[in-house]
Amino acid sequence: MVAIWGCGPIGICAIKWAFLKGAKEVVAIDAVPARLKMAEEANPGKVHTINFKEVKNIPGKINDMYPGGVDVYVETNG
Numbered sequence: 202m203v204a205i206w207g208c209g210p211i212g213i214c215a216i217k218w219a220f221l222k223g224a225k226e227v228v229a230i231d232a233v234p235a236r237l238k239m240a241e242e243a244n245p246g247k248v249h250t251i252n253f254k255e256v257k258n259i260p261g262k263i264n265d266m267y268p269g270g271v272d273v274y275v276e277t278n279g
Contacts, residue, residue, distance in 0.1 A: 202267050204228040207277035208236035208250075215275050216240055216248060228263055228271065 203219040205212050208231040216227050229240040230251045237250040249266065256262045264270055 202226055202228070202271040203273045203275065204230065204263055204271040205275045205277060206230040206253075207279075208233070208240045209277065211279070212236070212275075212277040213240060213243065215277050216244065219273070219275075220244065220247070224273075228266065230259060 203224045205215050205219065205227060208216075208229050212229065212231070216229060219227050225247070227244070227248045228251060229237060229248050230253055231237050232252055232254040234252065237252060240248045241250055251259060251262055253259055
């Protein structure tokens with residue numbers, strides 16, 4: 202399980218990279234709905250999104266989705 206904060210061009214590349222390296226699922230975190238939609242549509246059923254403007258406790262949300270948390274966290278906001 203990989204969590205990627207930021208779904209701009211670098212974040213989308215990081216999502217692709219995560220799958221190439223064997224990730225089964227990715228949590229994509231951003232505040233721009235169009236970016237979150239792009240991440241989901243590029244990898245249907247494998248990318249789960251969180252809009253950080255709507256969810257205040259991101260670590261708690263991820264832990265709810267994946268008890269024990271994620272294996273890798275990548276920040277791509279620059």
